[in-house]
Amino acid sequence: MQEEISLGELAVRFGLTLRGSPEHKVSHVATLSQATPGSLSFLANSRYRKGLKDTRASAVVVSAAEAEGCPVVALITPNPYLAYARIASLLHPQMRATPGNHPSAVVARSARIHSSASVGPLAVIEEEVELGERVEVGPGCIVQRGARVGADTRLIARVNLYAGVSVGQRCILHAGAVIGADGFGFASDRGTWVKVPQIGSVRIGDDVEIGANTTIDRGAIDDTVVENGVKLDNQIQVGHNVTIGAHTAIAGCVGISGSTTIGRRCMIGGGVGIAGHLTIADDVVVTGCSLVSASIKHPGSYSSGMPTVETRMWRRMVAHLRRLDRKER
Amino acid sequence: MQEEISLGELAVRFGLTLRGSPEHKVSHVATLSQATPGSLSFLANSRYRKGLKDTRASAVVVSAAEAEGCPVVALITPNPYLAYARIASLLHPQMRATPGNHPSAVVARSARIHSSASVGPLAVIEEEVELGERVEVGPGCIVQRGARVGADTRLIARVNLYAGVSVGQRCILHAGAVIGADGFGFASDRGTWVKVPQIGSVRIGDDVEIGANTTIDRGAIDDTVVENGVKLDNQIQVGHNVTIGAHTAIAGCVGISGSTTIGRRCMIGGGVGIAGHLTIADDVVVTGCSLVSASIKHPGSYSSGMPTVETRMWRRMVAHLRRLDRKER
């Protein structure tokens, strides 16, 4: 599974400056502290700098500023984490599934499945589904009527695509992800709720990653849209008719209410809640556990996550805040 | 799949006031801005009013107050969203599954399945399960020993009903919902935890909708109860022995701790946390990302979700709050 590659070749291939012998070979990646001869390691976060001086790695990917402290061969680059990511992909390549449908899968006759695609055990492919080149549908996935999956996309296991959903190329969807369930739409009728049919769909662009147990609802009328390059962590809830702009990254447990538009290249921290019908500009950062309850018009960093203190002190802080209100009235 | 229907017939059928020709026909619904001839649209939220004057819809469902600005045929009603919901259901009817068990489903002999019910591919129906008339169990669902599902209820796909759970009539359960897993009950034994058997069940009423990846735990001894007409969005967690009153609607990512009782017709915003052993009155509204840590005795609207500001300002606000505590001590 793992290749061996010389440091010289890595330097050439990824445009790194080599300090030390180009002859040594590495076969796998490791953290600074766990590395052994044959390991390639990296230092991208100064928090882990103290591991550098004792590392037993054969080579370390570092910035020029940190190269000084590197006791072994250094591969120098302005962005060590990026270079590490590329080297790790080379040393630990993804296994590919064997093309074809597993005999236990239930595949509708009208499905158009490219001959290079694979459908795993106990997966269900309904009528008129389209699976592109090299698509991998893992065990237990359910791809419902008319859904379309672009080339090289992988549904790891137990992923649900509801009817009509489309997913672009080179995406990865993790186990338990549900794409295209009904949005939460009900009209009030004197104290009871009448369901509003959810007849839109979900359109997911290329190079999107969707984490385990994340849910993206189908649109009420128009579609819910996830643009190219978006990265969604686990357990995120995306409401109907949301649009998430290209290359935005969203951490776990975020909830986005219906009809909100998030800009491009945003970074949304874990546990954030975003209200409905808002517009968030491009290049906005929201730190963890904040509540976005109004549109954000300008790039920048926004917060409202309250950090913990000792419970006794917290109780007093809450009491003071309430008293402040009574005083000023 | 779609019917065509005249505006006159819609007006009669749903008690709407028609302003314009009753002859035109509509075949589908659309948003004001995406509508084309043949579309029926609606205006229920003044936020979208600007789309009204340029719409190409054949007809728009509006309130009397907005009818003035409608450039096409108007269908006038005090509750446009409700009328829209009903018309959309007529124009976009739900496809029904074919009765019978898919050959790939694993169905126990002792299960009592109505002849009009359907069990989809790769579903599991265990011993002594009961499925009522026209029940649809979608692909990959698992209905465990002795669970009961009432007439016209649909388990869309990959839904789990644990042993003994009961679900009423006309419910919809979305993919990944788990009903009846063990509640979180452990007794402390000198620093370790001893499991408390969770021997209650879950009873879900009629006309309940449960979103994707929502979880409802079984009771510790007595049952967890979800009353008629409750609507639960995605990724909600309902602890053991919770009761949710009739017609309450709960948005995504809410967590409700054990033994709490929520009243009828409540509306709980997204991301709310509700502590255990509380009682919440009927007709309570809780806005998004609030923490309910004490019982609420009176109807009304309650909040504690802190809205985002720029991160630098937020840091100062937190520091002031802490200083306030030190000052007043």
Place this chain on the structure above:
Amino acid sequence: MQEEISLGELAVRFGLTLRGSPEHKVSHVATLSQATPGSLSFLANSRYRKGLKDTRASAVVVSAAEAEGCPVVALITPNPYLAYARIASLLHPQMRATPGNHPSAVVARSARIHSSASVGPLAVIEEEVELGERVEVGPGCIVQRGARVGADTRLIARVNLYAGVSVGQRCILHAGAVIGADGFGFASDRGTWVKVPQIGSVRIGDDVEIGANTTIDRGAIDDTVVENGVKLDNQIQVGHNVTIGAHTAIAGCVGISGSTTIGRRCMIGGGVGIAGHLTIADDVVVTGCSLVSASIKHPGSYSSGMPTVETRMWRRMVAHLRRLDRKER
């Protein structure tokens, strides 16, 4: 399914002080208010004390302090909830699955499955998986290449173990749990994201319980670790390279960001968010809906969950807090 047992035998077996006749028998547990003759009940939370005096239970497990008010046979112990847990496990024993592979399961030839283990309908066991003695893999579970499951562990239904994950003995994993999906690791490359391969795994100790739809990501390089005796509720997200110390209990909807270490015997309330790269000491309590954004070095209780007030009052409190900032600048 249920045994009948005399109170005398219970007293002896669990070291309880019996006040009343040892002859009576009980067959099942019940809450104080729902109990009937033959029921064993308990009082562990003074909140429920008022149910004691009218109970129809045959016997009640109580503390010495509460025994006075018990109108029926009392089984007295310093920790009634613990004694109740043990008695309930005796009266309501877990049904065991029949050993062997269900014919509809898809089991790889190279999997090593103990003869006393069971694999349920429509489960998938991939190459080189190991299942220990009496392991139960429920319906729809997917155990991927090389994953290992220790003796007496039960995967209830539709659980996913990704490749290489290991789970210890006597664990319970509930439906929809996903163990070992890729961590959220991406390197920035001029406005787009490059995936960082997630090549670590997940190691779960003995006696761990994992709730429905909880997700635990595999490590980026080293492993994510859940130590012995940890109890995780539903819908929890555990990021890559997190370590959770032995006997820590975490309530529903908690999110833990990558590379954070949580100590032993901690109790984390529902909806808490914990930032990445932190260290939390042993014996820390964090109350519900708090945000832990810095390491916690000392045992104790920590909070930042803001309790709800009426929405109008809340709006004023937020305005005051902002004004405070403007005043002091």
